[in-house]
Amino acid sequence: MARKYEQKRIMKMLLLSGLTVVSLSGCAVVEDLWGELTGNAASSETTDSQTTSASFETETSEEPVESSEESAESIQSSLADQLIDVPEAHTSDWNLILVNRDHQLTANLEFEPYYTENGFILDQRIAERFEAMLADGRAQGMEFVLVSTYRTLADQQANYDSVYQSYLNQGISHEEAVKKTEDYIALPNASEHSTGLAFDITEPDLYYQKDMGLVDDFDQTLEAQWLYEHAPEYGFILRYPKGKEAVTYIQYEAWHFRYVGVENAQYMQENQLTLEEYIEILQHNESIRQQMEANSE
Numbered sequence: 001m002a003r004k005y006e007q008k009r010i011m012k013m014l015l016l017s018g019l020t021v022v023s024l025s026g027c028a029v030v031e032d033l034w035g036e037l038t039g040n041a042a043s044s045e046t047t048d049s050q051t052t053s054a055s056f057e058t059e060t061s062e063e064p065v066e067s068s069e070e071s072a073e074s075i076q077s078s079l080a081d082q083l084i085d086v087p088e089a090h091t092s093d094w095n096l097i098l099v100n101r102d103h104q105l106t107a108n109l110e111f112e113p114y115y116t117e118n119g120f121i122l123d124q125r126i127a128e129r130f131e132a133m134l135a136d137g138r139a140q141g142m143e144f145v146l147v148s149t150y151r152t153l154a155d156q157q158a159n160y161d162s163v164y165q166s167y168l169n170q171g172i173s174h175e176e177a178v179k180k181t182e183d184y185i186a187l188p189n190a191s192e193h194s195t196g197l198a199f200d201i202t203e204p205d206l207y208y209q210k211d212m213g214l215v216d217d218f219d220q221t222l223e224a225q226w227l228y229e230h231a232p233e234y235g236f237i238l239r240y241p242k243g244k245e246a247v248t249y250i251q252y253e254a255w256h257f258r259y260v261g262v263e264n265a266q267y268m269q270e271n272q273l274t275l276e277e278y279i280e281i282l283q284h285n286e287s288i289r290q291q292m293e294a295n296s297e
């Protein structure tokens with residue numbers, strides 16, 4: 001298993017080195033990824049990846065073109081080389097819906113509601129895995145407190161307004177209140193909670209005994225540790241990890257999980273990718289496949 005992932009990672013490093021220059025040179029997320037995978041800072045990455053990808057370009061351009069058929073074949077194979085080895089998934093898959101500051105909802109999504117033990121709503125399609133995860137964790141002695149799941153756009157607007165107002169009431173400026181609100185609260189149409197695929201969770205000591213609500217300290221608890229390790233087996237990822245704030249636009253949230261499907265979640269965990277970064281890779285693959293299709297016509 002570990003070996004398989006290691007191979008995948010190496011493959012990805014090689015391919016990302018080609019794609020940063022060849023096809024996605026303007027793509028900040030992939031360039032960041034490249035930097036992370038190789039240990040190169042984004043600024044020093046250009047020279048290295050140009051060197052690495054030079055072989056791609058010279059190979060293609062220096063090969064003698066004997067017939068148009070052969071040339072199409074070699075283009076096809078060089079395109080195929082740029083595909084990144086990820087699970088079978090598509091950006092239009094229901095479980096990969098991206099909702100963030102740049103991808104806002106315009107209306108409430110329609111899905112069949114599933115009511116959790118406390119009457120919270122999730123998308124019916126994730127109910128079985130969600131319940132299995134909580135049950136398996138509880139069987140291991142974990143005590144979970146589910147705090148929040150689905151929110152309509154109006155709920156999120158109210159949530160946003162109330163947090164913003166509470167900052168204003170502390171006497172800080174409008175600008176400062178907006179900033180502090182948006183550190184943790186998504187814009188009214190930009191909350192993942194509106195997908196029915198996300199939930200906030202904690203444990204009783206922090207939530208009831210210490211009355212601390214949702215706090216980063218959750219990550220020190222056995223419950224959080226168990227979830228970080230096992231949630232991907234049920235298709236869930238920690239959606240706003242530490243160190244990825246520039247990609248997600250949301251501060252680290254130790255308590256917010258999102259369903260993306262088991263294979264996607266395990267791949268994202270193994271490669272430390274956020275949903276934004278994973279989708280960037282899928283888009284890259286989709287664009288390469290389109291080029292391959294056009295080339296084969």
Ligand SMILES: [Zn+2]
Pocket residue numbers: 148193198199200255256257
């Ligand atoms: Zn949340």
